[in-house]
Amino acid sequence: MKLLTCPMNGPRNIDEFQSFGPVRARPDPNGTADREWSRHLFRAENRKGIVVEWWRHVPSNYFFLAERDLVSNEIIRTFDASQLRERA
Amino acid sequence: MPLRLLKYGLSRDYPVSGDIPATPELKPAYDVVIIGGGGHGLACAHHLAKYHGIKSVAVLEKGYLAGGNTARNTTTIRSNYITPEGIAFYKEGVELFERLSQELDFNVMFSQRGQLTLAHTEATMRSFHMRAEMGKHMGTRTEVVDQKGVEELCPLLNMDYGGPLEILGGLWHADGGTARHDAVAWGYAAQASRRGVEIHQRTEVQGFEVVGDRVQAVKTNRGRVACGQVLIATGGMNYDVALMAGVELPIRCYPLQAMVTQPLKPWLHTLVSSVSLHTYLVQSSRGEVVIGGGSDPYQLYSTRSTLDMKEHLAEGAVHLFPFLQGVRLLRQWAGITDMTPDYSPIMGASPLANLWLDCGWGTWGFKATPVAGKRMAQTIAEGRVPDILKPFALERFETFRLLNEMGATAASH
Numbered sequence: 001m002k003l004l005t006c007p008m009n010g011p012r013n014i015d016e017f018q019s020f021g022p023v024r025a026r027p028d029p030n031g032t033a034d035r036e037w038s039r040h041l042f043r044a045e046n047r048k049g050i051v052v053e054w055w056r057h058v059p060s061n062y063f064f065l066a067e068r069d070l071v072s073n074e075i076i077r078t079f080d081a082s083q084l085r086e087r088a
Numbered sequence: 089m090p091l092r093l094l095k096y097g098l099s100r101d102y103p104v105s106g107d108i109p110a111t112p113e114l115k116p117a118y119d120v121v122i123i124g125g126g127g128h129g130l131a132c133a134h135h136l137a138k139y140h141g142i143k144s145v146a147v148l149e150k151g152y153l154a155g156g157n158t159a160r161n162t163t164t165i166r167s168n169y170i171t172p173e174g175i176a177f178y179k180e181g182v183e184l185f186e187r188l189s190q191e192l193d194f195n196v197m198f199s200q201r202g203q204l205t206l207a208h209t210e211a212t213m214r215s216f217h218m219r220a221e222m223g224k225h226m227g228t229r230t231e232v233v234d235q236k237g238v239e240e241l242c243p244l245l246n247m248d249y250g251g252p253l254e255i256l257g258g259l260w261h262a263d264g265g266t267a268r269h270d271a272v273a274w275g276y277a278a279q280a281s282r283r284g285v286e287i288h289q290r291t292e293v294q295g296f297e298v299v300g301d302r303v304q305a306v307k308t309n310r311g312r313v314a315c316g317q318v319l320i321a322t323g324g325m326n327y328d329v330a331l332m333a334g335v336e337l338p339i340r341c342y343p344l345q346a347m348v349t350q351p352l353k354p355w356l357h358t359l360v361s362s363v364s365l366h367t368y369l370v371q372s373s374r375g376e377v378v379i380g381g382g383s384d385p386y387q388l389y390s391t392r393s394t395l396d397m398k399e400h401l402a403e404g405a406v407h408l409f410p411f412l413q414g415v416r417l418l419r420q421w422a423g424i425t426d427m428t429p430d431y432s433p434i435m436g437a438s439p440l441a442n443l444w445l446d447c448g449w450g451t452w453g454f455k456a457t458p459v460a461g462k463r464m465a466q467t468i469a470e471g472r473v474p475d476i477l478k479p480f481a482l483e484r485f486e487t488f489r490l491l492n493e494m495g496a497t498a499a500s501h
Contacts, residue, residue, distance in 0.1 A: 038488065
């Protein structure tokens with residue numbers, strides 16, 4: 001059983017969580033050409049390395065972020081979405 | 089020693105040469121460099137050499153021959169997709185498999201035993217009707233069967249009458265089948281090398297020399313190779329390899345896990361797949377029951393197996409065939425699948441003029457080995473993409489002309 005530490009619920013079985021994929025910057029809906037929209041929609045981060053992803057703890061419907069290594073599957077840290085806004 | 093045996097030993101035909109020559113020295117240049125020594129790359133090499141007279145071909149393989157997803161897939165061959173473009177392409181693939189042992193002079197153990205996909209909900213039945221009608225329209229053998237039809241095709245199935253997973257009917261695809269994956273790759277490799285194609289194992293591509301809009305050379309751990317044309321056919325590594333050439337593909341990598349049981353007497357005479365259970369089964373010619381395919385629920389480049397996924401597959405298999413509960417598992421494994429947003433492959437041109445893509449094969453690549461090889465060879469030889477491949481172009485994501493095969497791809501999500 002792999003554990004994921006939820007910032008709200010503590011360490012839980014990763015089965016309780018749903019991955020929503022790497023964080024992507026949202027393009028400006030008024031000033032973005034089709035080409036950039038397609039990039040935003042279809043090209044997610046997939047490099048071998050560390051990604052920041054959205055996850056949801058399904059029973060509590062709580063969305064948060066995790067830094068995870070796509071090669072070793074190590075979860076480096078998890079944090080609340082408010083910290084993402086602070087970083088931005 | 090019996091005299092007759094000695095006579096044979098002294099004859100010119102002895103010893104029989106190996107099917108695939110040892111890796112030769114790398115030459116400084118080739119007309120075509122194929123990256124990836126799996127089924128697709130080898131099939132393309134075969135077609136280039138046999139049908140297009142292009143013999144200065146090097147297949148570069150980081151590991152050993154056909155040791156990636158060619159070795160890890162679960163060998164389902166079928167054309168019961170849902171888009172006309174997809175069905176037309178995979179139908180040609182099935183037809184090539186029907187003749188493949190003759191084409192390669194190598195027994196690929198193709199067994200066209202049919203595929204039965206099960207519906208446990210009315211919604212799935214509706215999607216089956218649509219797939220069946222599309223399939224008939226495109227000239228494949230695909231039909232919806234009711235409960236009685238399912239029982240006749242696979243009498244050992246647990247129909248779960250009145251239960252939560254009652255089988256309401258199925259999609260019967262008489263064209264479906266299976267073949268021996270190693271034999272497919274080895275058959276292509278043997279034919280290609282007989283015609284002068286060089287197969288370079290343990291030759292890792294580490295970068296590209298790009299000048300203007302062309303790949304001038306490929307950099308490998310064994311030196312630089314100049315190239316006329318380049319094909320990327322590296323399965324789970326497609327994203328990585330394309331990125332080295334500056335091409336960012338709309339691909340995300342997920343492991344796909346599968347397993348086999350101990351060998352049993354022949355009892356499963358069709359391929360059986362359940363959309364709701366995300367489980368499919370096929371009995372190999374050795375009697376092992378191959379059980380697939382669980383995609384991991386998040387991106388990863390690791391081929392580790394997880395107990396969660398094996399439990400999930402075992403649960404599905406035992407539900408469909410309860411007598412499997414006492415059967416032992418022999419092996420388990422995972423492969424890295426290069427999933428596209430629309431569950432269709434990316435074939436054809438790249439932003440670089442002489443770099444061609446045979447990518448985005450996700451969980452559906454094995455069945456397309458012959459047809460992708462044939463059509464990519466034609467593309468490279470003629471320098472333009474044939475009509476049958478045009479819908480699969482990388483640009484479709486920019487023009488929003490997606491080929492949605494998600495519902496017809498049982499293995500995932």
